[in-house]
Amino acid sequence: MNIFSDIIGAADQPGFREDLHRLDHAHAVDHLRLSRSDLARRRFRGLTDAGREIAIALPRSQQLFDGAILELKASAALVVRVETEDWLRFVARDAATALRLGYFAGNLHWRVRFEGDVLLIAVETERRVYLDRLEPMIQSGEIRPLRTAEVAVP
Template sequence: MSSDAPELIEPAPTTAGPRLLCSILGHETEAEIAAALHHLRHHGAVEYLRLTAPDLERRRLRVRSDGGTEYAIVLPRDQALTDGAVLALDDHGAVVVRAGTRRTLTFRATTVQSGLRLGFLAGHLHWASSFDGDQVTVTVEGADSDYLDRVADLIASREVTPVERTFAGPDVTA
């Protein structure tokens, strides 16, 4: 082999397993955690673990997040999973438990102009949303008041009407 030829180095095999989550750090509605999650959501750095009711009873389980990351949850006996439990949180991302179906808020626009304003707002705030005729359904990640506060002027002026709320667990308002 000539000394001018680049040396080929094979990458070391990776045997990385699931990311380990060993405790509940708090709940998404706690003020300090809510502020951190709000910032991370704007950067797409929050992963959600969608769990069934029976899974909430477990202390050990493997699960894949909505972002495709595999996690192994190993909790102490004195901690229990709940909707909104935060299992990981740092400057780069967070992992939050979602139980049951997604929580949503549905709004109806009264005019085309108010529908455009509502749609623009939903997009500008990076809300996960869907549109059906004159209605916008927003997936709630955090306190529902965070969403209602953002459209309060549209509701007060009767340009937008909240028409439905669906919740997987208790009404989470901060």
């Protein structure tokens, strides 16, 4: 098992981009796919797309990111890729309900962000967990789930 204790650089840096492009054409770039929440970890074991078991042991001064290069040799490379995040989207019927929804999400330590009047909740476990907790507010019409492309209408 290889242990990686340093981030060499970023895949989009000019000095590395050409080498990675060449290796990619030779099918010699392996990826370690991580969730956004895994980026904060400094010590763990993982499995690359090619099936290699690896260990990460980074110093406190370094943090993983999308495109972090962990290995770059003439014949192979290993690059971190962050999986696309899934977000649930909700709109509240009024300001008081929006405040209650935000308070509720905060108490459950859910990671959220805002797009205008829409509250987005990061899906970090099964979607059903979030929807079950919010079901009373959905059923009462206090909040309405939105599809990804749907725009909230005041």
